[in-house]
Amino acid sequence: AQSVTQLDSQVPVFEEAPVELRCNYSSSVSVYLFWYVQYPNQGLQLLLKYLSGSTLVESINGFEAEFNKSQTSFHLRKPSVHISDTAEYFCAVIGTGGGNKLTFGTGTQLKVEL
Amino acid sequence: NAGVTQTPKFQVLKTGQSMTLQCAQDMNHEYMSWYRQDPGMGLRLIHYSVGAGITDQGEVPNGYNVSRSTTEDFPLRLLSAAPSQTSVYFCASSRTGTGFYGYTFGSGTRLTVV
Numbered sequence: 001a002q003s004v005t006q007l008d009s010q011v012p013v014f015e016e017a018p019v020e021l022r023c024n025y026s027s028s029v030s031v032y033l034f035w036y037v038q039y040p041n042q043g044l045q046l047l048l049k050y051l052s053g054s055t056l057v058e059s060i061n062g063f064e065a066e067f068n069k070s071q072t073s074f075h076l077r078k079p080s081v082h083i084s085d086t087a088e089y090f091c092a093v094i095g096t097g098g099g100n101k102l103t104f105g106t107g108t109q110l111k112v113e114l
Numbered sequence: 115n116a117g118v119t120q121t122p123k124f125q126v127l128k129t130g131q132s133m134t135l136q137c138a139q140d141m142n143h144e145y146m147s148w149y150r151q152d153p154g155m156g157l158r159l160i161h162y163s164v165g166a167g168i169t170d171q172g173e174v175p176n177g178y179n180v181s182r183s184t185t186e187d188f189p190l191r192l193l194s195a196a197p198s199q200t201s202v203y204f205c206a207s208s209r210t211g212t213g214f215y216g217y218t219f220g221s222g223t224r225l226t227v228v
Contacts, residue, residue, distance in 0.1 A: 043222050044206075100162075100208050102206075
């Protein structure tokens with residue numbers, strides 16, 4: 001079984017400032033890792049994913065996340081946030097051995113202020 | 115448009131009433147699941163299905179029933195609604211075989227039990 005910890009429930013940040021949303025996971029097997037974003041009153045959308053290969057993965061809107069196996073982390077970063085990035089962000093994990101049960105963290109609310 | 119369709123979007127129930135939340139997908143995904151989202155608790159798995167005729171319990175199954183008679187549909191039934199079931203419910207689907215395809219989410223059903 002896997003588990004995900006998102007220590008920060010809320011992260012306020014000013015527009016154009018950098019941000020990091022932290023995600024740590026626990027698993028006895030190899031994992032795939034995901035970040036989902038939920039804009040107000042909407043469903044979840046896949047932001048980016050780590051499957052294999054390069055440990056640094058990027059999204060089309062400037063977010064990136066780095067898989068760190070030794071620290072069991074998959075932190076999400078953006079060098080300069082925009083008001084439109086205000087949303088809730090969920091980290092999720094699944095074992096690579098098959099099955100489809102994705103385990104989610106409790107979410108981090110990113111609030112970008114002017 | 116291809117995707118996961120959930121109905122209704124909003125529902126208010128009285129304690130003790132029953133209802134069915136509908137979920138349909140047109141992507142021929144074998145795996146379907148129901149999550150509930152509550153503040154500070156992230157998404158918790160209620161029930162899931164790996165194919166027509168096969169269902170299983172997730173993390174919080176009590177008070178909910180599911181069935182999977184077709185690949186496309188995965189309804190969630192509340193037998194006797196309770197205020198503790200006030201939540202936002204999301205249906206998600208994915209291909210099976212490996213875990214790295216990620217989920218496609220519906221837009222959610224916001225349920226209030228009074």
